[in-house]
Structure formats: structure tokens, C-alpha cells
Amino acid sequence: MTYIWFNLIILIIFCKSLQSINQNIWTHNIWLDPYEKYSLKWTVNADNQSIDFLCEVRTTGWIGLGLSPNGGMKSSDIIIAWIDDNTGITHFHDRFASGESVPQIDESQDWYLISSKQNSTHTVIHFQRPLITCDHNNDRDITRDTTRLIYAYSDSDPQSDTDLKIHSSHQRGSKNIMLLTNSNKPNNRPQETDLKSYIFNVNNLTVPISETSYWCKIFKLPAEHIHVVQYRSIITPGNEPLVHHMSLMACFHPNYQTFDQHLLSEGIDCTDMPVDYAHCFNPYLTAVGKDYYYAPKDIAFPFGDQLSTTYLMLNIHYDNPEGLTAIDSSGFELLYTKQYRKYEAFEISLGSVVDYRVFIPPHLPEFTVAAHCHTSMCFDEIPESGLKVFGALLHSHYLARRIRVRHFRGNQELPWITFDDNFDYNLQPFRLLHQMVIIKPGDQLTVECVFDSSYKNRTTFGGLATTDEMCLAFLYYYPRMNKQNFCLSGPTRQSIKSMANMSESTSDSQVMEYLLNKQNWDVMDVNKSQHLMTGGKHNVECHMIPTDTAKQIKEVIGYPNVEQIYRPIRSQCKASNELNNGLPVVYTIVLSIIVMLLIIGALFAFYAYRNRLNQRKMRLI
Secondary structure (H helix, E strand, C coil), X not given: CHHHHHHHHHHHHHHHHHXXXXXXXXXXXXXXCCCCCEEEEEEEECCCCEEEEEEEECCCCCEEEEEECCCCCCCCEEEEEEECCCCCCEEEEEEECCCCCCCEECCCCCCEEEEEEECCCCEEEEEEEECCCCCCCCCCCCCCCCEEEEXXXXXXXXXXXXXXXXXXXXXXXXXXXXXXXXXXCHHHCCCCCCCEEEEEECCCEECCCCCEEEEEEEEECCCCCEEEEEEEEEXXXXXXXXXXXXXXXXXXXXXXXXXXXXXXXXXEEHHHCCHHHHHCCEEEEEECCCCEEECCCCEEEEECCCCCCCEEEEEEEEECCCCCCCEECCEEEEEEECXXXXXXXXXXXXXXXXXXXXXXXXXXXXXXXXXXXXXXXXCCCCCCCCEEEEEEEEEECCCEEEEEEEEEECCEEEEEEEEECCCECCECCCEEEEEEEEECCCCEEEEEEEECCCCCCCCEEECCCCCCECEEEEEEEECCCCCEEEEEEEECHHHHHHHCCCCCCCCHHHHHHHHHHCCCCXXXXXXXXXXXXXXXXXXXXXXXXXXXXXXXXXEEECCCCCCECCCCCCCCCCCHHHCCCCCCHHHHHHHHHHHHHHHHHHHHHHHHHHHHHHHHHXXXX
16 A cells, blocks of 8 residues: 555656646747747757757647748748647648748658647647758758747648648748847846846837837936846837837947936937937847846846946837837836845947948948957956956847857967857847857957848948948956957058048048949959958057047057967758657656656565565464
8 A cells, every 4th residue: 555655656746747847948938929829939959959849829720930041931941730620630740931832841851749739729839850950952050140930820720731721911920039049047036135126118109100110218327336137128018019129228428418418308219319329339238029137146237336337228129010009118127236246247349440441332242341359459457367258249230141259369269259140130139158258368359240232222331320330249248347448440541542542631521422422343342342341450449438438559450360260160960860859858867767766666565565474474473
């Protein structure tokens, strides 16, 4: 009888364990659609280089999920699945889309079904895929770059594998996300007991009825030294389809009091904002949809001291293609403490100058801009132990396609600090690095941006407006240095005038007008321009924070001479049959423990039974 009770207890433990595991194996989760009907959860399996997905969709029809090159169907790598309402059989296929039609079933099935279930309202599909498959014709790699997911679902099951019911317009869409970013799990939740919050939001704003708009509003922080340890985005219920993304920007200005005149304003269209607002381009927070972030343990972002900014600008991007009337109060909530943490974090800001010295000729599918910064030029307070970089944010505008931050030490190039070979202006998230990076005195950092100006008819310049371009990286590090600088570089004015066959006396405005109106960019012109941006020597400017005053560095800078260029090692492809296609590893561990406990229980029952027999024999004697 004891053994029966023991096994019953083990069975209860097993069921509870499976339930707990099912809730906790997912390190990431988002809503793909603004109506919160399509939930996606995922976990990256580093051991076997695969990724598990869980789609939970409010439908009893078919569902689809795909990897897209550009947010459309063509050339997408897709799964479509449904559970037959009559038989309960799950249909699951790896497909590829050659156009805007029913995706074809792929000969190489590289998405593997783990489990599925359906009730009266929802369909749940759990599946797995290698990060890089061996099907190079129809599959797309899952990398650390921005991933463009497409999704769709229908209210009814198909009659056959090729007879997919057409979905309505609100049952499909795309989402740009970082699938391989480090998770920001709640175990990093702040433990301080005095947490308070600041809220930076628009107040009952009438959302512009134009298809795309940007709204900017200035805020001032209270004059107190605080440590920000968490933030979350706040979106007015019902406005999720309208709020595309939000940013909170730090403002650095030679005359801070200028911002006071804007504090009572409800904000302004960012495309027609006062010139003072242009000093607020340093991204502090960015969120796409409902998002949150916990600062790493022992680290906080300081505000309210003489080294930090006092003013912030909220920038909200609205998408309103249907011209809906809506009232919005979206924004950010920052949680802070005065139980000061051990380390204060800040950011190293580096990249290209934001003026005509960075220019991108029109009609080019690829044009690279490089920006260099040697630590001795702008960051002379780096301790010998170095700065510990734990996160990054890459920033550019509409023409950018690829960005990377290269790291040089002596005659060696170290692994890139961060990169995105599929950059999207509308998704510029804070990126937790997979490994801490140490920047030491004497290191050089170089930011490279690749732009696509194919559809442009005129030259694009570096600048603060979204119609201009930027090539910037913000590296979040600790411990904080006492002096903070932007480090910006660009070709020398003399080299640009020489390229344009202009004299030294030519003014900047004349050079800019010449480049802007130049129409016939032949191969020689493009090559000369490309050499200026990547092969030539650059001037460096250090912009002091918080006053934004610039200091010119006399020395010029370019790429260092290194013995070997760093090249990332490409992961080997895997077929689906190479994966651990059973239960996830954590399930296997729990099952092993349960079996071991059952064996122990059986041994316990055997010895207890034998002892009872011996006791009976003793009584008979």
C-alpha cells in the first residue's frame, strides 16, 4: 500500500513538473498581431543550434508562420498547419512561396512538429527547426540579424493540402523581430523596496489621420539623483494597431534652458519641429509594441546628476492607413530607486558626422560609410581594466541595410561587438550582447553602414532629419566614466573639395549644393566617393556631454593596419533528422529523475516487504 501511495505522489510530481516546464521553457513571447489573437513563443537551443516555436492562435482553422526577406510572401520559408476538426489529425508542412499564391510543399521538410492541440477557440502548434538548414534553395537562415516574420490564419480548415481558404486582411501581417537576441527574463526583476516610477507619455492626443506620422514631446526630469532599473512601454488599450513604435531620446544642448519653453506643449509633428528638438537624437529607450526591460543585476542607469541629461524627448511613430479617429496616451514608464546599485551604466556614442561630409550618391544598391574612433581621442578616462559593454543600439535611417561595429586592438581585429545584416529603421531595439565585451585603452572602434540609394534621385547627406542619414552606434557599458563624449568622424573637408575639383576657398554650402545637384555619377565619381567614406583619412570630433560642444581632434584617422581581418564563422547546416526530435532536453531530465525515483520506490517497497516477512517469521518462532 505504501508503494502505491509513493507512486501516486511521484505521478503528481511528474504532472506538476511538466506543467511548470511547459510554462517556463519559453524565453521569448510576443503578439504578432495588434488584436492579440496570434501569440508566438520561442526558445533558442544553443546545444543543437535549433529553435523551438509555439504558436497559439485564436482560431480552429489553419495557421501559418514564415521567414520573409522583406515582409511579403514571395521567397518566404513558411509552415502551414491545422488540426482536422473531424479526425483530430494534425496536418503540418514545410513550404515555400514563389509568389502571392498558395505556398508549395517543400521536398525537404526542415520544420519538425513536436506537439499540437486544439479546443473550441484556439489552435496550438509546437515545432522546431535548425537555425541553418541544408536546403539552400527554399529555406531562409535564422541569424542574429533582424528577422521579418509573416503570419496568417483562417477561420476554417482547408479541404486539401492545396485548397487553403483565403484569410481576411486582419488575419495576416508581418513583424520585424530579433529571434536570437538574449532573453530578458523576470528573474532580473528589481528587488529594491523603494521603487517609484516616472511616466513620460502624450496626454489625450488626437492621433493624426495621415498614414504615417511622428509625434515629439519634451519632458524634464526632476532634479534628484536616481537609478533607473526597469522600463515598460504603455500603449493605450485599443491603439495597439496605431502605435508602431516609440523612442525616448536624451537631449544634449549647449543651452539647456531653451527646452523649458517647450515643456507645456502637448508636442509637435516631428517633421516640423523646432530646431532645438534636433539636439534630442540620442536614443535612451526604444519599444515596438508592449515591451519591457530590466537592467542587469548590480547595474542601473543614472539620472539627475551633473553628468546626466535633464531633458528627454518622447517620439511616437503612428501608423494610421485607414484614417481612424483615436485618442492616445501612450508612452513609457521608468521605475527607479534611491537604493543605489553598485555600478552606473552609460553609453559610448560613436559614428559618422551629421553633415554634408557624409554623402550617399543616388541610384546605388550598395554604398558604405565608415566612422572611426580611437579611444585615446575621445575616451581618455577608460580604466586599465577596461569598460564592460553589455548592450548596444544601432541607429540609422531609411537607406541603411547593414550595420556593424568593428573592434581593433593592436594589430588584431577582435570579433565584431554587434551587427545587423538586415537592418530595419522601424525596429531599432536595445540589444543585450551574447557575451560581455571589454573595451581597453588603445582600442579602436569602427562603425560601418551599408546604404541602398537605388530609389533616390538626389544625393543624401548626413543629418538629423529622417530624410537625411546617420551611421551611429550606442554601446552601453559600466562603470561610468566621469567625462562623456560623442565620437564622430568624417572625411576631411579638403578631401571632399579635391574629389569635386573645387578650390580650398570654396565654402561648405557651395560644396553641398554641388553634390546635391550633381546628376551624372559615373563609375569614377562613385569610386572616388566610396574611397572618401571608407578608404580615406577622417577628422574626428568629440562632442562633450551634456553641453554638446564640439572639440576638433588634430590627428586624422582611418582603418588600422591589422594582420588578419575578423570573419564570423558560419554555422554548419543541419537537417531536421539531426535534431533531438523528441521531448526537449529539460523534459528528458525530468523523466530520468522520475524513473530513478520509481526505481528507488520499488527498492524501498521490496525491502519493506522483506522486513515484514522476517518479522512474521520471528513471531512464529
